Amino acid sequence: xxxxxxxxxxxxxxxxxxxxxxxxxxxxxxxxxxxxxxxxxxxxxxxxxxxxxxxxxxxxxxxxxxxxxxxxxxxxxxxxxxxxxxxxxxxxxxxxxxxxxxxxxxxxxxxxxxxxxxxxxxxxxxxxxx
Amino acid sequence: xxxxxxxxxxxxxxxxxxxxxxxxxxxxxxxxxxxxxxxxxxxxxxxxxxxxxxxxxxxxxxxxxxxxxxxxxxxxxxxxxxxxxxxxxxxxxxxxxxxxxxxxxxxxxxxxxxxxxxxxxxxxxxxxxxxxxxxxxxxxxxxxxxxxxxxxxxxxxxxxxxxxxxxxxxxxxxxxxxxxxxxxxxxxxxxxxxxxxxxxxxxxxxxxxxxxxxxxxxxxxxxxxxxxxxx
Numbered sequence: 634x635x636x637x638x639x640x641x642x643x644x645x646x647x648x649x650x651x652x653x654x655x656x657x658x659x660x661x662x663x664x665x666x667x668x669x670x671x672x673x674x675x676x677x678x679x680x681x682x683x684x685x686x687x688x689x690x691x692x693x694x695x696x697x698x699x700x701x702x703x704x705x706x707x708x709x710x711x712x713x714x715x716x717x718x719x720x721x722x723x724x725x726x727x728x729x730x731x732x733x734x735x736x737x738x739x740x741x742x743x744x745x746x747x748x749x750x751x752x753x754x755x756x757x758x759x760x761x762x763x
Numbered sequence: 764x765x766x767x768x769x770x771x772x773x774x775x776x777x778x779x780x781x782x783x784x785x786x787x788x789x790x791x792x793x794x795x796x797x798x799x800x801x802x803x804x805x806x807x808x809x810x811x812x813x814x815x816x817x818x819x820x821x822x823x824x825x826x827x828x829x830x831x832x833x834x835x836x837x838x839x840x841x842x843x844x845x846x847x848x849x850x851x852x853x854x855x856x857x858x859x860x861x862x863x864x865x866x867x868x869x870x871x872x873x874x875x876x877x878x879x880x881x882x883x884x885x886x887x888x889x890x891x892x893x894x895x896x897x898x899x900x901x902x903x904x905x906x907x908x909x910x911x912x913x914x915x916x917x918x919x920x921x922x923x924x925x926x927x928x929x930x931x932x933x934x935x936x937x938x939x940x941x942x943x944x945x946x947x948x949x950x951x952x953x954x955x956x957x958x959x960x961x962x963x964x965x966x967x968x969x970x971x972x973x974x975x976x977x978x979x980x981x982x983x984x985x986x987x988x989x990x991x992x993x994x
Binding site: 641 | 792793794926929930933934936954955956957973974977978981982983985986
C-alpha cells in the first residue's frame with residue numbers, strides 16, 4: 634500500500650480513508666488478517682497510537698473486526714464493502730462538483746466535459762495490448 | 764502514568780534565562796515533539812531531565828524520581844552531538860552498551876545493524892555522518908527504557924536517513940515508555956508524534972495533540988509553528 638498525507642486534515646482521518654480504499658480495491662481483501670498496528674504504523678510512517686485510533690474507528694464502522702488473540706481482520710460483508718465504495722466515490726464527486734462550482738462551470742458544460750473524458754477513456758481501452 | 768514531569772522549572776546561564784517556569788507532563792505511551800526555534804530551551808530541558816544540569820528553581824522528575832543514579836537506568840538519551848568513541852568497532856560498541864546498561868537489548872541492536880548492512884568490524888571513524896547517526900540511534904532505541912530523550916535526532920542527515928530514523932523510532936514503540944523528540948524539522952516528524960510542546964524563549968506557549976491542531980485549526984503543526992514563530 635502506498636500512503637500519502639496532506640497537511641490540512643487530521644492524520645487519523647486520512648488513515649481511515651486510505652485503509653477504506655485498500656479494502657474496497659482489494660489491497661486488503663475481505664476476511665484477510667490485517668498487519669499488526671505497529672507494522673501498519675511503520676509502513677505508513679505514522680504514530681502507532683494514531684493508527685490504533687483509525688483502526689478502532691473502522692471497527693466501529695463494521696469494516697474490520699478483532700479476534701481476541703488472532704488480531705484484526707477485514708470484514709467479509711460484501712454489502713458493507715460495497716456501501717463503503719459508494720461513500721468514497723460520492724466524496725470524490727462532491728469534491729469535483731465543488732471545484733466545478735468554484736470555476737462557475739454550468740451543469741451542461743460539466744456533463745459535456747465528463748462525456749468527453751469518458752470518450753477518451755474508451756479510446757485508450759480499445760488498445761489493451763501493449 | 765506520567766513519565767516526565769516539570770513543575771515551574773527554571774534555569775539560567777549566568778544572567779541569561781534558558782527556561783522560565785516550565786510546567787509540563789509527558790505520559791507513558793506517548794511520542795512527544797519538543798519544538799521551538801534555536802535557543803528556545805529544548806536542549807536545556809533535555810539536559811535537566813538527564814541530570815547534566817541542575818535546575819535553579821522548580822522540579823523535574825522522571826517516574827517520580829529526581830534525576831540521578833536511579834533515573835539514569837530508566838532514561839535513554841541521544842545527545843545533540845555524536846558521542847560514540849570513534850576508535851570503537853560496532854562490535855565493541857555493542858559490548859560497551861551491554862556493559863553499561865542492564866536494559867540493553869543486544870539482539871534487537873544486532874538485528875538492526877545487520878539490516879543496515881553494516882559490518883560488525885567497521886569502526887565509527889570509518890563511517891559517514893549518516894551511518895554514525897543511525898548506529899547511535901540504534902543503540903539508544905535498543906534500550907528498554909522508560910523515557911527516550913532524543914535531541915535533534917534527524918538534524919543534518921539526508922531525507923532517506925531521516926525516514927530510517929523515524930521508522931526505527933516507530934518500530935521500537937513501547938506503550939510503557941515515552942519518547943521526547945526535540946527538533947525544528949517539524950514537517951518530517953509530525954506524523955509520528957502524539958503531542959507537541961512549543962517552547963519559546965524558555966516558556967511553554969502551546970501543548971496540544973497533533974490531530975487536535977489539524978482538526979481545530981485546519982493546518983499542519985509545521986504551518987502553525989511558522990505562524991507562531993514568524994520572525
